Each structure stands twice: as structure tokens, then as C-alpha cells.
Amino acid sequence: MEPILNVKNLTMKFGGLKALDDVSIAIEKGQIAALIGPNGAGKTTFFNCITGIYDPTGGEVQITPPGKNTQSLKGLKPNYVTERGVARTFQNIRLFHGMTVLENVMIGRHCRLSSGIIKAMLKPPSQREEEKKAVYDSYEILEKIGLDKYVNEMAVNLPYGAQRRLEIARALATEPFLLLLDEPAAGMNPQETKELDDLILWLRDNENLTILLIEHDMKLVMSLSDWIHVVDYGKKIAEGTPKEIKANPDVIKAYLGEESDDA
Amino acid sequence: MPIKEQLKQSLIFAFWFMILTFPIMVIKVNTIHNTIVFRWANLLWVGVLSFFASWLWNYFLRRTEARKKSDVDEDVPLIHQLLQNNRFRRPFLGLLAAFFIAYPFVFPMYHTSIMISALVYVMLGLGLNIVVGLAGLLDLGYVAFYAVGAYAYALLNLHFGLSFWMVLPLSALLGTMFGILLGYPVLRLRGDYLAIVTLGFGEIIRIVLENWDEFSNGPRGISDIPAPTFFGHQFNQDNTMIYIYFIVIALVLMTIFFVNRLENSKIGRAWIALRDDEIACQAMGIDKFKTKLTAFALGATWAAMGGVIFAAKTSYINPMSFTIWESITILCVVVIGGMGSAVGVIAGALVLILLPEYLRAVAEYRMLVFGALQVIVMVFKPDGLIKSVRKVYTFKTSQEPQQEKIAHGTHT
Numbered sequence: 001m002e003p004i005l006n007v008k009n010l011t012m013k014f015g016g017l018k019a020l021d022d023v024s025i026a027i028e029k030g031q032i033a034a035l036i037g038p039n040g041a042g043k044t045t046f047f048n049c050i051t052g053i054y055d056p057t058g059g060e061v062q063i064t065p066p067g068k069n070t071q072s073l074k075g076l077k078p079n080y081v082t083e084r085g086v087a088r089t090f091q092n093i094r095l096f097h098g099m100t101v102l103e104n105v106m107i108g109r110h111c112r113l114s115s116g117i118i119k120a121m122l123k124p125p126s127q128r129e130e131e132k133k134a135v136y137d138s139y140e141i142l143e144k145i146g147l148d149k150y151v152n153e154m155a156v157n158l159p160y161g162a163q164r165r166l167e168i169a170r171a172l173a174t175e176p177f178l179l180l181l182d183e184p185a186a187g188m189n190p191q192e193t194k195e196l197d198d199l200i201l202w203l204r205d206n207e208n209l210t211i212l213l214i215e216h217d218m219k220l221v222m223s224l225s226d227w228i229h230v231v232d233y234g235k236k237i238a239e240g241t242p243k244e245i246k247a248n249p250d251v252i253k254a255y256l257g258e259e260s261d262d263a
Numbered sequence: 264m265p266i267k268e269q270l271k272q273s274l275i276f277a278f279w280f281m282i283l284t285f286p287i288m289v290i291k292v293n294t295i296h297n298t299i300v301f302r303w304a305n306l307l308w309v310g311v312l313s314f315f316a317s318w319l320w321n322y323f324l325r326r327t328e329a330r331k332k333s334d335v336d337e338d339v340p341l342i343h344q345l346l347q348n349n350r351f352r353r354p355f356l357g358l359l360a361a362f363f364i365a366y367p368f369v370f371p372m373y374h375t376s377i378m379i380s381a382l383v384y385v386m387l388g389l390g391l392n393i394v395v396g397l398a399g400l401l402d403l404g405y406v407a408f409y410a411v412g413a414y415a416y417a418l419l420n421l422h423f424g425l426s427f428w429m430v431l432p433l434s435a436l437l438g439t440m441f442g443i444l445l446g447y448p449v450l451r452l453r454g455d456y457l458a459i460v461t462l463g464f465g466e467i468i469r470i471v472l473e474n475w476d477e478f479s480n481g482p483r484g485i486s487d488i489p490a491p492t493f494f495g496h497q498f499n500q501d502n503t504m505i506y507i508y509f510i511v512i513a514l515v516l517m518t519i520f521f522v523n524r525l526e527n528s529k530i531g532r533a534w535i536a537l538r539d540d541e542i543a544c545q546a547m548g549i550d551k552f553k554t555k556l557t558a559f560a561l562g563a564t565w566a567a568m569g570g571v572i573f574a575a576k577t578s579y580i581n582p583m584s585f586t587i588w589e590s591i592t593i594l595c596v597v598v599i600g601g602m603g604s605a606v607g608v609i610a611g612a613l614v615l616i617l618l619p620e621y622l623r624a625v626a627e628y629r630m631l632v633f634g635a636l637q638v639i640v641m642v643f644k645p646d647g648l649i650k651s652v653r654k655v656y657t658f659k660t661s662q663e664p665q666q667e668k669i670a671h672g673t674h675t
């Protein structure tokens with residue numbers, strides 16, 4: 001079976017700098033995969049290349065949505081990538097701070113709604129129905145993520161951990177089959193990280209999502225991931241199960257520098 | 264801050280002000296007798312007044328700061344409380360309607376004329392609010408679309424004899440078209456760059472109108488623009504003013520109606536998302552270009568209709584009515600009224616346009632008072648006079664979700 005996300009020889013140059021150099025990653029359906037690497041290794045650039053925020057210099061990005069044919073994402077605008085079922089969250093939280101929590105999720109519904117400007121002005125029954133459904137669907141997603149108590153709060157007033165969860169809720173609203181999480185646990189306390197751990201597992205098992213996450217919290221990565229890819233200086237240096245990665249000398253070198261005797 | 268510190272700060276301020284105004288408030292040179300008069304009493308007045316002014320200023324500033332810190336649940340503006348409260352809503356709107364209906368019959372024509380201007384600005388403000396307040400695109404050339412509307416009526420009437428009622432919808436279309444025309448090339452820009460380009464666009468329109476004599480009659484403008492008729496019936500001058508007044512009221516109501524619907528629709532949410540975070544907005548599946556373009560186009564639509572009213576009311580237009588200052592005034596209406604807040608923009612337009620007219624009593628200081636007022640509003644109410652309030656959704660089906668939640672909770 002085709003991998004759900006198949007990235008081949010992805011290269012991204014910024015002027016003379018090669019942020020990504022010939023990176024190939026394949027992710028199977030239902031996997032929780034992690035992308036790790038030291039700071040500045042090119043992890044977020046990798047996400048940006050897949051989701052269309054950057055147009056990669058070379059290589060190929062292919063997806064195979066469940067029950068559909070393989071298609072290329074390379075060069076597509078971010079909104080089309082999302083429409084095809086790849087959703088993401090951001091490393092630095094990017095919520096819409098002028099909106100309520102519910103509206104943030106409703107934005108995620110945007111590409112699944114059909115009413116245009118004329119319908120918005122005239123409000124025929126079909127538009128009312130759709131709008132009502134969008135509100136209800138969004139509320140349901142908030143419930144699943146456990147944010148329903150904040151429904152009418154301004155997004156910016158939420159506690160930090162809840163803001164991160166709201167980003168996931170918003171991504172979920174776009175009906176993805178593949179979810180890219182960029183450091184979802186950054187800045188969270190242990191309790192929040194534990195809840196996040198449960199949430200990600202729940203997303204995979206109950207929402208049938210495939211998940212690729214960037215994370216620095218090694219405990220979370222090791223306990224959660226089925227498969228780990230390691231990048232350093234824009235190059236992929238290893239991949240394998242958490243156990244294999246832990247023992248891989250290249251990875252240890254990348255993280256800790258040269259091995260020293262007293263380590 | 265301890266009271267001693269406050270005293271000290273205000274004293275320093277007063278002292279500084281006394282030095283600053285010394286040359287103009289105290290020294291008086293009599294050039295005829297070659298003498299200098301020192302008016303020391305003035306110095307005292309300046310000192311005392313600036314001391315209290317500074318005290319008050321700091322007091323209100325601290326209060327605003329404190330309120331910002333203490334309240335997580337921001338207070339909802341009074342007018343929204345009135346509008347949301349079912350008991351007060353109807354009487355309040357009823358009173359408002361009664362006032363605006365009675366207005367032209369109670370007050371002399373001069374006041375009706377001013378009110379028409381203010382209401383045209385309400386339309387313009389609500390239109391620009393889509394572009395600036397909701398979509399967050401700083402447009403300094405908005406007046407161009409206003410000019411498009413006004414000239415559309417004047418020229419179409421002059422050459423083809425089209426009536427007001429025919430041009431009104433046509434101008435809306437023209438405005439939309441021009442909005443797209445401007446919007447298209449500037450899609451990639453934002454912030455300051457966008458502001459400069461739109462500023463240029465506004466000026467281009469004005470300069471073309473000023474110099475293309477054969478087309479627009481140049482700086483001489485176009486006169487004898489007919490007033491709207493009522494099914495072919497032409498009113499006398501006073502009644503025409505009242506008639507236009509009610510047309511504007513109807514158009515303003517229509518604007519409020521449609522803009523409100525747009526704001527709470529899919530496209531309105533997309534605008535706000537675009538304003539808050541362009542990248543996240545795209546990542547949520549929103550087409551950035553299309554969203555920007557619709558904001559420009561719809562904003563321009565109302566401006567063009569406002570232009571038609573303006574031309575019909577003044578019966579004479581020339582390019583001087585469409586300078587950059589018009590754009591700035593409309594922008595002030597939006598910013599001071601409250602970005603993204605329709606109620607705020609309406610209040611802003613009424614205050615900003617009516618106030619200078621009624622400040623004619625203190626004619627010489629009119630613009631000074633006006634400017635000071637704007638500064639004060641921005642310092643103490645940075646969100647504008649009436650800030651925007653997002654729609655609160657209530658869940659009628661709350662029984663169902665709650666049960667689901669409990670079920671969900673017990674399973675996990």
C-alpha cells in the first residue's frame with residue numbers, strides 16, 4: 001500500500017543556504033511519526049514545504065488520502081493543501097486573537113462550507129442550515145478536545161495549554177486525514193503534556209488520523225511515536241523505532257556533540 | 264503610584280509648560296512704544312491649569328491601565344448591552360427610529376443637510392470598516408471609490424440622461440469593479456506598503472479627474488446634477504432635502520443590514536482571520552487573494568453608492584471634494600468609532616462629522632478641539648468609542664451535547 005505521505009528528495013534553498021537537503025520521508029496510514037532534530041535542523045521548514053507556505057526548490061511531496069489516488073502537493077498554495085486534507089498547527093501559537101474560541105474553530109470549517117457572498121447577504125434557508133451546522137460541528141469538535149467550557153471566550157484569553165489544544169481543534173475542523181503538529185508540547189507543564197499525550201493517541205484511534213509531529217520533549221516523543229525521523233543540518237540522518245533511535249550513535253552525536261568518555 | 268510621586272510629576276509638568284509658553288503667554292512686546300510688558304498673571308494661570316490637566320490626564324490613564332489589568336472578561340459597551348437585552352432592545356430602537364424619522368420635520372433644513380452628510384459618512388465608514396476594520400487592510404485611497412460613484416452619476420446623467428435610481432445600482436457595480444481593479448495589483452502587499460499604494464491610487468483618480476478636461480470637465484467640475492425624483496415627481500428644494508434624507512436613511516439601514524450579515528458569515532470570519540494572522544488563515548484553507556479581493560470590492564461598493572448620494576445632494580461636484588483628507592476623515596471615523604465594530608463606526612461618523620459643524624460656535628478653536636478629542640479618544644479608548652463585540656452563540660441543543668459529554672467522560 002502507498003504511504004499516506006511520501007516526501008521524496010525534498011530540497012529547500014534560501015539563497016546559498018540549504019535548509020533542507022534531499023530529505024525523503026514516508027509515513028504510513030495510522031502512524032504517529034515524529035520528526036526530531038536539534039534547533040535549526042530544518043524541521044519547521046520541512047512542514048512549511050509540505051503545507052505550501054514555502055515552494056520547495058526540489059523534490060516531490062505526494063499524498064495518498066484514504067480511498068483516493070496519489071496526488072502531488074508540491075507548489076500548491078497552503079489553502080489547497082488544507083483542502084486536500086493536510087492540516088497543521090504552528091510552533092508559535094497562531095490563533096485568531098480577535099475571535100472567540102468557537103469562531104476560531106469555525107474558521108477551520110471554512111473550506112468545507114459552500115455559501116458565497118450573495119448567499120451570506122440574502123441568507124436563504126440553505127445558508128442558514130449550513131451556518132447552523134457549522135456552529136454545531138465546531139462545538140462538537142470543542143467538546144471532543146475538551147474546550148467547550150471556553151466556547152464564547154476570546155481565544156487570546158485562554159490559558160496557554162488550552163490555546164495549544166485550540167490550535168489542534170481548529171486543524172481538526174478542516175477534516176484532515178493527516179495532521180502535522182509543530183511542537184505541540186512546547187511550553188506546557190507536565191500535566192498538560194500528559195493530557196496532550198492522551199489527546200494525540202485519541203486522535204489517532206478515534207478520528208482515524210495519521211500524525212506527524214515535531215517535538216523536543218523526548219519523553220513524549222519516545223512514548224508516543226511509532227516511527228521517528230531525525231534531521232540535522234537539513235539532512236536526514238536516521239529513522240527507526242524509538243528504541244533504535246535512542247541507540248543510534250549518529251543521533252546521539254547530533255544532539256550532544258562528539259561522544260565524550262564521561263557521558 | 265504614591266500621591267507624592269503624582270504631585271511631583273504634575274509639578275514638573277506644570278513647570279515645563281510654564282517655560283514652554285513663557286514667550287507667547289507672558290512677554291508682550293509693544294512695537295509702537297518700544298516697551299515690553301510682562302504678564303506674570305498669565306504665567307500663574309498656565310501653571311495652575313497645566314498642573315490640574317496633567318493630574319487629570321494621569322488619573323484617567325492609570326484608571327484605564329488598571330481596568331485593562333483587572334478585567335479578563337472585558338466589559339461589554341453599554342450600547343451592546345442595550346441591544347442584546349430583549350427588554351430594552353425594542354424600545355431603544357423604537358426611540359432611535361422615531362428620532363430619525365422626526366428629525367427633518369423638527370429641525371431646519373440646514374440641520375437636515377448636515378445630517379445627510381453625516382449619514383453618507385456612516386455608509387462610507389461601514390464600507391471602509393470592511394476593508395480596514397475587518398480585513399485589516401489599511402486603505403488610504405478609499406475616497407477614490409466615493410469619487411467613482413459621484414462622477415458616475417454626474418457623467419451618466421449628463422451624457423445619457425440616466426436618472427438617480429438607475430445610476431444607484433449601476434454605481435454599486437462600478438464601485439465593485441474599481442475595487443477589484445485596485446485590489447488585484449496590490450494583493451501581495453500589506454501594512455505600510457499597501458497604505459502607500461492605495462494612497463497613490465486615490466490621488467491618481469483625483470488627478471485624472473482634475474486634468475482630463477474632455478471627460479470630467481476638469482477642476483470646473485460638473486454642475487446642475489439633478490436631485491432624485493419620486494416616481495417622476497420633482498420636489499421643491501426643501502422637500503428634496505427631506506427626500507434625500509430618507510433615501511440615505513434607507514441606504515444606511517440597508518448597509519447595516521448587509522454588512523452585519525457579511526460580518527457573521529463565512530466570508531466575514533475569513534476577513535477577521537486574515538487580519539489576525541495571514542499565514543494561519545491560509546493554513547486553515549482560506550484563499551488569501553480571494554478574501555482580500557472581496558473585502559476591497561465590497562468596501563468600494565458602499566463608497567460608490569455614497570458618492571451618488573453626495574452628487575445628488577450637492578448638485579455640483581468637482582475633484583476638490585475627493586482629496587486625501589476625505590480618505591483620512593473616513594479612516595478616522597473607523598478608527599475612532601472602533602475598528603471592526605459597526606455600531607462604533609456609526610457613532611464615530613455621527614460624532615466626527617456632526618461635531619465640527621456644531622463647534623462652529625468656537626470657530627477659531629474648532630480644529631484644535633477636534634484634534635484634541637481624537638487624541639483623547641485614542642489614549643483612553645484605544646479600541647475606539649464603541650469597540651467590537653463578537654457574536655455569542657448559544658446552544659439551543661445544549662441538552663444533547665451535555666449528555667454526550669458526560670458519556671464521553673465516563674468512557675475515557
